[in-house]
Amino acid sequence: MPELRYNVITHDWVIIATERAKRPEEFAKKKDKKVLPVFVPTCPFCPGNEKMTPPEAYVVSDTTGWRVRVTPNKFAALACEGKRERSIQGIRRKVSGVGIHEVIVETPDHSKTTAQLSDREMEILIQTYLNRFKAASADPRVEHVTLFKNHGEAAGTSLEHPHSQLIGTPVITSQIRDRLIHSLRHFDEFGECVFCHVMDLESQEGTRVVLESEKFICFTPFAALTPFSITIIPRRHMACFAEMNDAEAADLSKILRRTLSKLYWGLSDPDYNYAIRTTPIEYTGVKYYHWYVSIIPRLTKMAGFELGSGMFINVSLPEENAAFLRGITVE
Amino acid sequence: MPELRYNVITHDWVIIATERAKRPEEFAKKKDKKVLPVFVPTCPFCPGNEKMTPPEAYVVSDTTGWRVRVTPNKFAALACEGKRERSIQGIRRKVSGVGIHEVIVETPDHSKTTAQLSDREMEILIQTYLNRFKAASADPRVEHVTLFKNHGEAAGTSLEHPHSQLIGTPVITSQIRDRLIHSLRHFDEFGECVFCHVMDLESQEGTRVVLESEKFICFTPFAALTPFSITIIPRRHMACFAEMNDAEAADLSKILRRTLSKLYWGLSDPDYNYAIRTTPIEYTGVKYYHWYVSIIPRLTKMAGFELGSGMFINVSLPEENAAFLRGITVE
Numbered sequence: 093m094p095e096l097r098y099n100v101i102t103h104d105w106v107i108i109a110t111e112r113a114k115r116p117e118e119f120a121k122k123k124d125k126k127v128l129p130v131f132v133p134t135c136p137f138c139p140g141n142e143k144m145t146p147p148e149a150y151v152v153s154d155t156t157g158w159r160v161r162v163t164p165n166k167f168a169a170l171a172c173e174g175k176r177e178r179s180i181q182g183i184r185r186k187v188s189g190v191g192i193h194e195v196i197v198e199t200p201d202h203s204k205t206t207a208q209l210s211d212r213e214m215e216i217l218i219q220t221y222l223n224r225f226k227a228a229s230a231d232p233r234v235e236h237v238t239l240f241k242n243h244g245e246a247a248g249t250s251l252e253h254p255h256s257q258l259i260g261t262p263v264i265t266s267q268i269r270d271r272l273i274h275s276l277r278h279f280d281e282f283g284e285c286v287f288c289h290v291m292d293l294e295s296q297e298g299t300r301v302v303l304e305s306e307k308f309i310c311f312t313p314f315a316a317l318t319p320f321s322i323t324i325i326p327r328r329h330m331a332c333f334a335e336m337n338d339a340e341a342a343d344l345s346k347i348l349r350r351t352l353s354k355l356y357w358g359l360s361d362p363d364y365n366y367a368i369r370t371t372p373i374e375y376t377g378v379k380y381y382h383w384y385v386s387i388i389p390r391l392t393k394m395a396g397f398e399l400g401s402g403m404f405i406n407v408s409l410p411e412e413n414a415a416f417l418r419g420i421t422v423e
Numbered sequence: 424m425p426e427l428r429y430n431v432i433t434h435d436w437v438i439i440a441t442e443r444a445k446r447p448e449e450f451a452k453k454k455d456k457k458v459l460p461v462f463v464p465t466c467p468f469c470p471g472n473e474k475m476t477p478p479e480a481y482v483v484s485d486t487t488g489w490r491v492r493v494t495p496n497k498f499a500a501l502a503c504e505g506k507r508e509r510s511i512q513g514i515r516r517k518v519s520g521v522g523i524h525e526v527i528v529e530t531p532d533h534s535k536t537t538a539q540l541s542d543r544e545m546e547i548l549i550q551t552y553l554n555r556f557k558a559a560s561a562d563p564r565v566e567h568v569t570l571f572k573n574h575g576e577a578a579g580t581s582l583e584h585p586h587s588q589l590i591g592t593p594v595i596t597s598q599i600r601d602r603l604i605h606s607l608r609h610f611d612e613f614g615e616c617v618f619c620h621v622m623d624l625e626s627q628e629g630t631r632v633v634l635e636s637e638k639f640i641c642f643t644p645f646a647a648l649t650p651f652s653i654t655i656i657p658r659r660h661m662a663c664f665a666e667m668n669d670a671e672a673a674d675l676s677k678i679l680r681r682t683l684s685k686l687y688w689g690l691s692d693p694d695y696n697y698a699i700r701t702t703p704i705e706y707t708g709v710k711y712y713h714w715y716v717s718i719i720p721r722l723t724k725m726a727g728f729e730l731g732s733g734m735f736i737n738v739s740l741p742e743e744n745a746a747f748l749r750g751i752t753v754e
Contacts, residue, residue: 399719
């Protein structure tokens, strides 16, 4: 019989459609893998084409050239110039669309996917995320910073060259606002961080664990909304992504790269998004929220039921997804 | 400059990306229209193939045969048999996956789309929705009923034959629960139905109105999350879909059909979902919630920012969308 499960962090119900569930390997991408060239003359993110993007905001280089390169997004969703102004008229609320929208080019090599970066390259990327998160957070017009990645067409990108993005918004985004409210209430009622509790339970039960490292745990959530949804969460309680120290950043680099590799090899390079779900920087130290990384492979489509109810039908079992990924050997 | 707008009903912020906005006609589907046959021998919803589906739960017939046919979904997300049981262990909550999942075949004609139904056919369909909504609501295991439609592949369906669906869940879905909470708070604070206020404002301002009829208003919301999102809302305050009378049902049939026609002709038969956002039936008469129909054309993809923040980037202007649709002449 199908089962409804409750996500105690988001307060969402999900239908785990056991009868309709597919086996993990059925989610592997069918289409032939395209071999990408190392350099594409028309790609704005390839070395030598730097003039095709706005001037860089940040760069990490070595003797061979840049390794990671950050520029304002040429097609920014928010204006980098201008004042933040709020208008309140009756029930209408508006804020001027100012903020920060950056592109983080992850490697000079067009042919790589994020899953194929070395640990060292991934560490440079995570350190870049930290740098840009702090820089964007320092802008007084920015209330909240979202770091995210779109990989593949189903995940909303048409640019092949591996890149991540950062958007600093002039309001707190609704998902984080709602998680802050829910987790504060949980703290008030139970005197604990709900994320710490979930993490401890996942670690004890073990059936949904994909990987464990010294400083992070990677698992498929009990009430995963979609097939192969993955959470990577730090063992140490930290509200804000910027609280992470260097040892933790190095550890995150490894576990994130290994998780992406497992998806790459297990599901034939699926399209996916990931996002860092953190508090704004000034929440540093709060006891009730706990930042984490969500990886969301884009293996199914949202239909009218999901859009009309907010409830998802997950046609896979989180426990089977995790066991399948544990079985994929990666370096 | 882009603009952030607040949806006072859902409490979501959306970025209206004015700089990146496309013109309405750019959203029209590029691919050639496929001419569908009237009858397909392998289609489970075509007349003569009734044995390919479970026995019917409800049917509307005339002398020529059935006009609308409702059956349990062969691949149901919830089990129709079994007890509703809730398990609460520590922070884990589960409910057995029982409920109702029906398919509503809208016409015997395989070649039609919902936009091409006659007013009379649409009225039979709306009356069928009402009948099935009430029948599902009478099941003591069902807390909430969602009526919805998936049209086209991007909207999550592979079956061409026009059909809608109904899912009766053993819990209230999270979107409706959250809208109930928000709108109850608004009522408490301002002594009014927030939906009535929004409707009056849209009607006065007029810039986002697509169609007005005697009993309904159709508009693109001020803070529409995606291009060409549409709300059709009854002028009379009603919390629950089942409160609608026959004259209103007839009026809804016309305005829904005309709206779908405008999308069909204006955007070349776009993929879309629609859903009826109503309270559960026992909320009949409450003053703070107001049911409505959401139509969501699937013209763009959710990417990492949307999934990671809950905030959408709408690359169109609701005012331009509405003006464009007003300009499409339909019967």
